[in-house]
Amino acid sequence: AQSVAQPEDQVNVAEGNPLTVKCTYSVSGNPYLFWYVQYPNRGLQFLLKYITGDNLVKGSYGFEAEFNKSQTSFHLKKPSALVSDSALYFCAVRDGGYQKVTFGTGTKLQVIP
Amino acid sequence: GAGVSQSPSNKVTEKGKDVELRCDPISGHTALYWYRQSLGQGLEFLIYFQGNSAPDKSGLPSDRFSAERTGGSVSTLTIQRTQQEDSAVYLCASSLAALKGDTQYFGPGTRLTVL
Numbered sequence: 001a002q003s004v005a006q007p008e009d010q011v012n013v014a015e016g017n018p019l020t021v022k023c024t025y026s027v028s029g030n031p032y033l034f035w036y037v038q039y040p041n042r043g044l045q046f047l048l049k050y051i052t053g054d055n056l057v058k059g060s061y062g063f064e065a066e067f068n069k070s071q072t073s074f075h076l077k078k079p080s081a082l083v084s085d086s087a088l089y090f091c092a093v094r095d096g097g098y099q100k101v102t103f104g105t106g107t108k109l110q111v112i113p
Numbered sequence: 114g115a116g117v118s119q120s121p122s123n124k125v126t127e128k129g130k131d132v133e134l135r136c137d138p139i140s141g142h143t144a145l146y147w148y149r150q151s152l153g154q155g156l157e158f159l160i161y162f163q164g165n166s167a168p169d170k171s172g173l174p175s176d177r178f179s180a181e182r183t184g185g186s187v188s189t190l191t192i193q194r195t196q197q198e199d200s201a202v203y204l205c206a207s208s209l210a211a212l213k214g215d216t217q218y219f220g221p222g223t224r225l226t227v228l
Binding site: 042049101 | 144
């Protein structure tokens with residue numbers, strides 16, 4: 001079985017400050033990890049993914065995520081938040097042997113001007 | 114190129130009516146997924162198609178829900194005898210296959226409101 005947890009329903013950060021959106025996962029095999037962003041009344045947009053290799057993954061819009069195998073985490077980060085980053089963020093995981101992808105419950109990011 | 118498209122974008126129906134939601138995946142993508150997103154909730158997996166294999170229907174909430182994929186491309190999600198609890202945004206996604214690091218690309222969704 002595979003699962004993913006996003007422990008924070010909402011994260012508030014001041015514009016210009018660094019942001020972190022947390023994600024932890026559980027898989028029985030090798031994890032494939034994804035971050036998506038959803039703006040209001042829109043579908044999900046792919047941000048970045050970890051497959052293998054470098055633990056620090058860089059993605060769209062200046063976001064990056066760090067894969068930590070010992071802590072089973074894949075936190076999303078950005079050095080300097082923008083008001084336009086305010087949205088709903090989803091972490092997702094696929095166990096290497098599975099075909100389905102499991103999504104977290106989402107974290108609402110609010111960047112305060 | 115064109116992304117995943119879904120129609121209609123909004124659907125309002127009366128309780129007890131049947132509805133059909135359509136998804137056009139990205140050309141060449143063999144895997145297609147349907148999800149449901151209720152207000153303030155995460156994504157609930159409904160059904161998944163991979164090529165010519167039998168679909169994974171394990172997420173369908175009741176036998177009122179069904180889906181088909183014709184010719185390995187367009188998919189239709191059908192909800193019979195709709196109930197108010199079916200109100201949600203229905204999202205479709207496609208990927209090249211359903212393996213490992215394949216990325217899912219999402220459509221804009223269909224917002225279903227059952228009165």
